[in-house]
Amino acid sequence: MRSLRTLSATGLVAAVVLTGSAATAGDTEPFAYKRGPVSVTQHGVEDRGGVLVRDITYTGRAGEPVRAYLVEPARRGHYPAVLYLHWFEPPNPTSSRLEFLDEAVERARQGTVALLPDLTFPWSVDVVGDRRDVANVVAQTVRLRVGLDLLTTRPGVDRSRVAVVGHDYGGMYGLLLASADRERISAVVAMNVDATFSNWFATFFLGLGGDATIAYEKLFEPVDPIRFVTQRRGVPVLFQYAEPDFFVPDSTRRTLVSLAERPKDYRLYPDAGHELDATARADRAAWLDDRLNP
Template identity: 90%
Template structure:
């Protein structure tokens, strides 16, 4: 696939629409230039004090009409991490949030385009003078976590830790089941289109990037067999944690584990 469409290293244009000071943490409402200068809506969260910090790219889940099915999901976590000393980018993802799957190769192209927008977000973070480029992490939930697993492989030279929360192994499965209502041979043919971009193809090939899997047990959306396959294919270093009864949204225990795991891997 044409991952190089990102034009990595080029300056990323940013427009600020507002800023809020949350007791020493600045939450900036921005858009940045994504694929072919398309604006990507995001929060940029940073300490108000000067310094050189680790950075985290947070990628939200798909759960409309829940308002946390957006850049809002991880905002409190990003603010808490900024108080400890970190910069965070929280973009709004668009596929399949605002663009529905249609059932053909255009859906694969939209997965690639979404990944490129996120790579441009990495460009934005790693170009900042207050970001330590040797301490950059990605945290993703649901579809956001699936995109995070792609980034952890494609951008292994820029990413140093990844958290994947309640992720599926393939894009086509959820699209076919929950959006398109496909079955039988139609499902098989459709899922085959996504093989070049499926997380299960990338999870093993991270170049040593540490990975934390977080899964609810049980999870209606992620069968035990899918979870076990993903975890078994992932090469070390990896950690694997289950949260009984937490639901697909996960819970406070998962957040505490995630924050502790990231703190350990992003310390200077």
């Protein structure tokens, strides 16, 4: 991915303040939070042929700043919106807000606003093997809910047409949002997701086994995606999986999809790899078009 070429920069400008409602009615625990002002600082903007790619930082109430891209059509309109959540694949540069940038620009040319935040857990915050990991999953989810506050209050965004697209860990967070924010989310795409956070953390980060793994798994039960796929209450989901996928066993994939309430779509991509492929991207675009542009 090319880096942004700054056409105009605001530097340390006075923050734009977007105000949400005072409280979140019908919140899903443990991700409850109180909405408040969202401060946005723009660092630069690039015009990509009628699409504005804004390099921003946003901050919610008592929260940490989140670096993100905000991608918008340059022309005024009444647009659907997508929150894109990237995968974990360091040191690949697309293990960041860059992963979906080209996809977001392409959709913006057709009339869509997108927010692409940098995720931090487990990208830049270490997995330590205790309750702090669960707290970090909760904190990351709340920061993404603040991102939805920003996106749904953006001028020109149709609040009735908001989707989440997530890959790998990003897709797992997307499934949590589809339950916690089901009143604001119209559709969710989950790409090569695991059913539980503890599985990848225990296996690839901590090297746990036996009783230690079982105890660690129990810590995450209140926040695992497999719990929340049954609580979307009508939010449609598209599951996209490579077959085979080194990181997601067939049994895990089948269990998660079978437990997910309808409406749901389930598509497999032979030999596409964990990153998936152009066919998956085209399917994702068409599926989103059907739900965001009826």
